[in-house]
Amino acid sequence: MVQREYRFIKRKERLAVYPGSFDPVTNGHLDIIERSLKFIDKLVVSITRHPAKKPVFTFKERMEMLRSVFAGRDDVVVDFFDGLLVDYLEKKGIYLVIRGLRAVSDFDYEFQMVLTNRKMLPQIETIFLTPREEYLYLSSSAVKEIARLNGPVEKFVPAFVANKLKEKFIEGSDRQ
Numbered sequence: 001m002v003q004r005e006y007r008f009i010k011r012k013e014r015l016a017v018y019p020g021s022f023d024p025v026t027n028g029h030l031d032i033i034e035r036s037l038k039f040i041d042k043l044v045v046s047i048t049r050h051p052a053k054k055p056v057f058t059f060k061e062r063m064e065m066l067r068s069v070f071a072g073r074d075d076v077v078v079d080f081f082d083g084l085l086v087d088y089l090e091k092k093g094i095y096l097v098i099r100g101l102r103a104v105s106d107f108d109y110e111f112q113m114v115l116t117n118r119k120m121l122p123q124i125e126t127i128f129l130t131p132r133e134e135y136l137y138l139s140s141s142a143v144k145e146i147a148r149l150n151g152p153v154e155k156f157v158p159a160f161v162a163n164k165l166k167e168k169f170i171e172g173s174d175r176q
């Protein structure tokens with residue numbers, strides 16, 4: 001009888017990039033991140049500076065918030081990029097992109113992005129994930145609006161981010 005030989009072959013890590021403004025990171029983003037980690041090994045959450053969107057939080061603040069949320073995790077890496085996503089992906093050698101898809105409103109923009117990026121870099125694939133129902137209508141803009149009106153942001157963002165929102169909108173408004 002031939003003895004079966006079992007070998008432990010080291011599988012290549014499956015990596016993906018989750019690009020976004022994260023101004024600030026919300027529980028909706030976190031939902032997408034955890035979902036993606038069911039089928040990839042490591043996710044690079046990468047902040048686009050997006051000057052056109054006029055972010056409320058500086059790039060450094062957005063970075064600090066994401067890093068604090070994922071402190072001690074080795075399956076999530078926080079990074080940033082300027083310029084085109086395709087250039088960043090090529091530099092990293094990662095060709096899988098994760099994006100979140102909420103209500104129909106996201107669809108047009110995301111569809112356009114995928115097709116434009118594919119024209120520039122055909123090997124990219126994008127996977128769209130949908131969050132749990134309660135996050136379907138959650139956005140960073142809504143969270144900022146709630147914070148501005150002194151509402152309960154703790155329901156929508158991690159504690160560290162809720163504190164930063166309060167510092168920015170409540171304490172900040174006292175100084176004006």
Ligand code: ADP
Binds near residue numbers: 098106130
């Ligand atoms: P961008 O400016 O790139 O749209 P965002 O931080 O607003 O940056 O969003 C990054 C990604 O996360 C997008 O794919 C967006 O659809 C997704 N996203 C944002 N909020 C949610 C949410 N509540 N649930 C699921 N996906 C979300």
